[in-house]
Amino acid sequence: MSSVFALVDCNNFYASCERLFDPSLKAAPIIVLSNNDGCVVARSPEAKALGIKMAVPAFKIEGLIKQHDIKVFSSNYALYGDISSRVMATLESLAPQIEVYSIDEAFLNLTGFEQMGSLEKYAQKVQLAVRQHIGVPVCIGMAPTKTLAKLANYAAKKYVATFGIVDLTAPQRQRKLMELTPVEEVWGVGRKSTEKLKRLGIKTVLQLAQMDKTRAQRLFSIGMVKTIEELNGEVRFSPEDSPTSKKQLMCSRSFADRITEYEPMRETICEFASRAAERLRGEGQVCSVVNVVIRTSMFNASEPSYSNSATARLSTPASDTRTILKAATDLFDSIWKEGYRYAKSGVMLGDFCGKDKVQLDLFNDSPSQDSNNSLMTAIDQINLSGRGKVWFGGQRPKEDWFMRRENLSPAYTTRWEDLPLVK
Ligand SMILES: [Mg+2]
Incomplete structure (x- = not known):
């Protein structure tokens, strides 16, 4: 088979999100700007039709914006x-x-x-x-x-x-x-x-x-x-080695078994945050947004369900595992709720800019750890060499909580209860 x-x-995801909560925007041209440099990162179809290109700086299209009453938003990652x-x-x-x-x-x-x-x-x-x-x-x-x-x-x-x-x-x-x-x-x-x-x-x-x-x-x-x-139709990319998205980096999985305790859930977040940071460095990027999501199963209607996500903006764009781990675990703590059987978690990094474009935050008294990143380079070299593995505290050396995909039973009919089976 x-x-x-x-x-x-x-x-046009960001533009579609902005539109959801304001019906007056239904047919309006919308653009969303990046926070770093005020460039266009999303456009509604109406804005595309006006000839606005991706990544163009907002100041270059000021005339167009006024002329067509284009609605301008800054990125709202939360x-x-x-x-x-x-x-x-x-x-x-x-x-x-x-x-x-x-x-x-x-x-x-x-x-x-x-x-x-x-x-x-x-x-x-x-x-x-x-x-x-x-x-x-x-x-x-x-x-x-x-x-x-x-x-x-x-x-x-x-x-x-x-x-x-x-x-x-x-x-x-x-x-x-x-x-x-x-x-x-x-x-x-x-x-x-x-x-x-x-x-x-x-x-x-x-x-x-x-x-x-x-x-x-x-x-x-x-x-x-x-x-x-x-x-040519041969499956070659696994989730780990697929080409990365230019906009965000996502590490997320379903668990083999439900997780109910704080500590093991936190470990999954640490693992995803570390992996995402490693891949981010591999791309020569830094991010300014960290997003964490946790949720119960969407299949089991008899269990109480809970799904939540939280987003933080870093004061200085980073790719350092320690910075990203700290942000991710703080976010996790802010949405963690006792008493649920969790089925999935994930960490997303977004709002990338090239390492060389980073400007230090004037109000941040601790200089970015990325400016001296030899520790991260050393860790990446060890982990990629296959000769050993270096973990951060909180990360778990075994991945036994991942979904065992090869054992997944094809019980489609019990799961897509909404779907009529057309024969
Ligand atoms: Mg899209």
Whole structure:
């Protein structure tokens, strides 16, 4: 049986969140600005139609803003984090395996679903549920690998006739879309790789899919080989080595067994915070926002449910594990509640900027630990070498609380009680 992944991606997420609580914004052009440099980080469709590009500084479009009465918001990560956790909770109630990829994207593992009815009908159900429960529009792309699901999602966004849903499980449809799509749209192919690929004459996704793998390894990296294999329908990316999102970094998992105690829950947060910080450094980024989420199971209606998230802004952007751990555990303490059977937790880092762009906070008397980061570099080298592992206090050396995916029973029917089975 071949695998099926669905990528659910919220449309213009930050702008959609701002719109939720103010009906007067329904058809208004909206832009959301980054906190660091006042650049556009989200646009409603109306703002896109006015020709406003991503990442343009607000001062450069002041005239446009006045002329069209564009509503301008600064990023409200506490709001986006909260709406995100609600979207994810809804998705979890509809699919047995979800991997939260970024604040507004999640992969659902739908392997086996196609035997119970049309994937497209299932996706319509998901789209409607998120719209009804939370009010956020989503696009859904489905395919045998995550890289192809990303591509399907790109098509769902680009082509209006799809109504936001693309089933890319059929090889001939994959081929057709790959032929039409420029190579820079491939998941994980950054600007530098795009330039290099184009110099080699590889302009479309299909050309990349047909690239010789030995050559790709020689000229690029093993990551590019994996991408090529994924474009050919072979599953290669695990949650740990998937290409990272440029906007946020998310570490979150369901637990093998429910957790009811404070200490082991706190350990999961420490583990995710440390991993996220490590990956952040690997990307040469620093973050200014830390978000923590905890929740009970979305499947069991007989148990009391609890879901909460909290967000903090760092006074100085950081990638130091100690800074991120401290913020994450403080946030965890602020939302922890005794008496529930927890099924999931997660840590998200957001609002990135390159390390070189960091300005020290004038009012922060402790200089950033990132300015002298040899300790973190040493730890990363040890942990990546495979020769040993260094942990921070609070982290747990064993990962026995993770969901054992290989043992997951396909009890879909008991879980998607909302879903009619179309035969
Ligand atoms: Mg999105």
